[in-house]
Amino acid sequence: MYKGIIERYRQFLPVNDKTPIVTLCEGNTPLIFSESLSNEIGLKIYLKYEGLNPTGSFKDRGMTMAISKAKEKGATTIMCASTGNTSASAAAYAAQCGLKCVVLIPDGNIALGKLAQAMIHNAKVIAIRGNFDDALNLVKTITEKYPIELVNSLNPFRIEGQKTGAFEICDSLKAAPEFHAIPVGNAGNITAYWKGYQAYRAAGQTKTLPKMLGFQAAGSAPIVLNRIVEKPETIATAIRIGNPASWKSALAARDESQGLIDAVTDEEIISAYKRLAAEGVFAEPASAAPVAGILKYHRQGYFKDFKGARIVCTLTGHGLKDPNIAIKNVGQPVTLNADIAEILQEVGI
Ligand code: AN7
Numbered sequence: 001m002y003k004g005i006i007e008r009y010r011q012f013l014p015v016n017d018k019t020p021i022v023t024l025c026e027g028n029t030p031l032i033f034s035e036s037l038s039n040e041i042g043l044k045i046y047l048k049y050e051g052l053n054p055t056g057s058f059k060d061r062g063m064t065m066a067i068s069k070a071k072e073k074g075a076t077t078i079m080c081a082s083t084g085n086t087s088a089s090a091a092a093y094a095a096q097c098g099l100k101c102v103v104l105i106p107d108g109n110i111a112l113g114k115l116a117q118a119m120i121h122n123a124k125v126i127a128i129r130g131n132f133d134d135a136l137n138l139v140k141t142i143t144e145k146y147p148i149e150l151v152n153s154l155n156p157f158r159i160e161g162q163k164t165g166a167f168e169i170c171d172s173l174k175a176a177p178e179f180h181a182i183p184v185g186n187a188g189n190i191t192a193y194w195k196g197y198q199a200y201r202a203a204g205q206t207k208t209l210p211k212m213l214g215f216q217a218a219g220s221a222p223i224v225l226n227r228i229v230e231k232p233e234t235i236a237t238a239i240r241i242g243n244p245a246s247w248k249s250a251l252a253a254r255d256e257s258q259g260l261i262d263a264v265t266d267e268e269i270i271s272a273y274k275r276l277a278a279e280g281v282f283a284e285p286a287s288a289a290p291v292a293g294i295l296k297y298h299r300q301g302y303f304k305d306f307k308g309a310r311i312v313c314t315l316t317g318h319g320l321k322d323p324n325i326a327i328k329n330v331g332q333p334v335t336l337n338a339d340i341a342e343i344l345q346e347v348g349i
Contacts, residue, residue: 002028005061005164006068012167012199013065013160022067022097026053026060027164031172031312036279037291041298044310046177047276047291048169051283051318055117058165058189058316059089062153065161067093070149076100078149079142081135083185083238084114085317090151091121102148104128104135109237111284111322131232133243136186153188154245162189166196167205169312176206178309181290183316184214184223184261185239187250193314194253210312212253214261215293217286221263223250235266235325238286238317268292270329273319277326282319290314 002008004023006015015021029052037045050058067090070078077100080090087103087110094101103118107127118125128135136152143150153159170176176197182190190212200206216224217234222242229242244250254261264272272295273288290313297303303311319326336342 004064005161006064009164009167012163012203014157015065015068018072019068020071020097021064022071022093023064024054024060024092024096026064027168029053029168031169032281034279034281036275037294041294041303041311043303043306043308045294046169046173046310046312047281048165048312048314049281049283050165050314050316051287055085055089055092056113056318056321057085057089058162058314059085060093061164062158062161062188062192063089063093063151065157066149066151066155067097067099069157070099070151071097073149075147075149077102077147078151079103079139080151081105081132081139082110083132083240084110084321085238086152087123087125088114088117088121091118091123094123095121100124102126104139106131106135106240109240111237112324113321132241133232136245152245153186153191159188159192159195162192163196163199165189165314166193167200170197170200170206173310176201176208177210177312178306179213179259179294179311180210181213181215181294181311181313183236183239183286183289183314184216184250185220185241185244185286187214187223187244187246189314189316190214190253191246191249194257209257212257212259213290213293213297214250214254214259215289216261216263217269217289218263218265223247223261224263234269236269236284236286236289237322238284239289262293262296264289264292264296268296274329276315277319281315283315284317284319284321285325287315287317
């Protein structure tokens with residue numbers, strides 16, 4: 001029976017016999033070969049579909065670790081700031097093991113599905129008049145002063161858990177890919193994947209390392225601009241972050257891997273989002289950023305010397321997280337009378 005990422009990758013994770021493992025059987029997500037993207041780019045493109053985690057995002061990999069370690073320590077309350085997915089994941093894992101969960105979210109800028117998740121799992125949800133960066137600053141200050149566990153990716157156990165995404169990819173491909181494309185918000189996940197690829201090579205499981213290709217949204221691209229963005233904007237609310245916590249380690253991942261971190265526009269993100277959906281893969285807008293990114297770099301000729309290479313894109317969250325943006329981009333269904341003739345006419349038969 002599959003028991004989640006901690007049991008599967010125990011030897012690579014800081015747990016011991018006394019760690020109470022809190023799991024919802026996260027991980028073990030599909031790596032989907034994209035024929036259409038592969039044909040267009042001329043390389044092998046794979047989609048690591050993290051939307052199929054228990055709460056619908058990659059955050060569950062980090063949360064199983066952070067919550068298990070919080071339990072081991074005897075914590076009673078956890079807290080995070082979130083653009084949505086971290087709060088949904090924290091709320092679910094806290095609910096499973098009876099911890100109190102407090103989340104600060106930016107007022108009005110979190111996708112409906114994520115808000116619903118945090119609320120239904122009985123977290124204390126507080127929308128603050130400010131953005132994610134303001135919320136994270138508050139959470140840092142509060143958790144430093146009071147006996148509350150911080151479960152944002154500043155918590156090193158989050159990164160430890162998230163690095164298992166890289167392990168699964170290498171296990172599936174029987175090697176590391178040549179490129180790994182990933183959205184960058186608070187920059188925890190690019191940090192985690194790079195750590196995972198390095199750990200797997202050090203353990204002799206793989207021989208090579210990928211180039212890390214990180215993509216921010218153009219209106220929220222502090223790492224690309226090399227300065228804090230005071231008022232980040234993007235329709236991809238998951239990565240609407242102006243001062244990433246893991247900024248330095250994201251730069252290290254970029255430079256050590258000889259990769260890059262660049263921006264894609266909201267138009268490019270929506271176009272990639274619709275394109276993925278058109279091949280049956282529903283991922284939230286932030287998750288489409290790496291796909292938009294590799295299409296942009298393909299147009300610029302970046303991949304022309306890498307024939308036969310593999311690119312893995314992490315699709316970080318499920319499309320159902322943000323139903324409003326889907327409807328907004330495709331419109332409403334037609335409404336007809338309950339009449340066969342009308343239906344056939346509409347279908348064109
Ligand atoms: C779908 O939930 O920051 O660069 O508070 O939800 O590791 O931050 C979410 C981030 C990409 C960016 N894709 O990852 C939060 C939060 C999705 C996300 C990211 C997020 P990081």
